[in-house]
Amino acid sequence: MTLAHKRPKDPDGVRRGLLSHASAIAAGKGLNDVTITAVASAAGVTKGALFHHFANKDALIEAMFDHQLQQLDVRLDALMDADPIHHGRFTRAYVLSATSVGDDDRETWGALSSVLIPGSDLCQRWYAWLDARLDVHQTTDSGTHLEIVRLAADGAWLMAITRTAICDMERLRERLTAMTSP
Known part of the structure; x- marks a missing residue:
């Protein structure tokens, strides 16, 4: 009698793997190619296993988005922790993150x-994510001036993700960061 090797259950690992593979497919081929079949195949699981974690493609895309926001939170928190100046700290981290997209x-x-x-x-x-972050940092990052800087950072982010370099990104980062000073 032969005993089949049973893989240890790791639902969190499977979920992370599914999100990782879905992100890789989206990054390499575009969001239209993020299909249930493609992601399950890339992750080495059945479609049923994928459906255990995500009800459908929309739920998978939402989870990818939430995962990106969580990574952004980690990056912003690390940048803010390293910033000794409280006024505009969140906005500076936002600018740095938006203008240095890997x-x-x-x-x-x-x-x-x-x-x-x-x-x-x-x-x-x-917008719910951004509103929540701004609520947390309202004592240091409220005001029209800093809002304008964040909106400019959004434009820089859009240039970065579309690879539309209409300006020197490093210089723009420096200028926007300087505008956050008290």
Whole structure:
């Protein structure tokens, strides 16, 4: 009698793997190619296993988006922790993050941005995330001046993810960061 090797259960690992493979597909081929079949195959699991974690493709895309936001939170928190000046700290971290998008993030955010249309669930998720962050940092990052800097950073982020270099990004980063000083 032969005993079959049984893989240890690791639902969190499977979920992370599914999100990682979905992000890789989105980054490499675009969001349209993020299909249930493609992601399950890339992750080495059945479609049923994928459906255990995500009800459908929309739920998978939302989870990818939430994962990107969680990574952004980690990056912003680390940048803020390293910043000794309290006034404008969140805005400076936001500018630094928006103007230094890495290749992996650029491709994934680029794919996800295609569904960030006004009124969409993901667009509402983005604004809810930003509103929550701004609520936390209202004593240090409120005011029209810093809002304008963040909006300019959004434009720089869009240039970065679309690889539209109409200005010197490093110089823009320096100028926007300087505008956050008290």
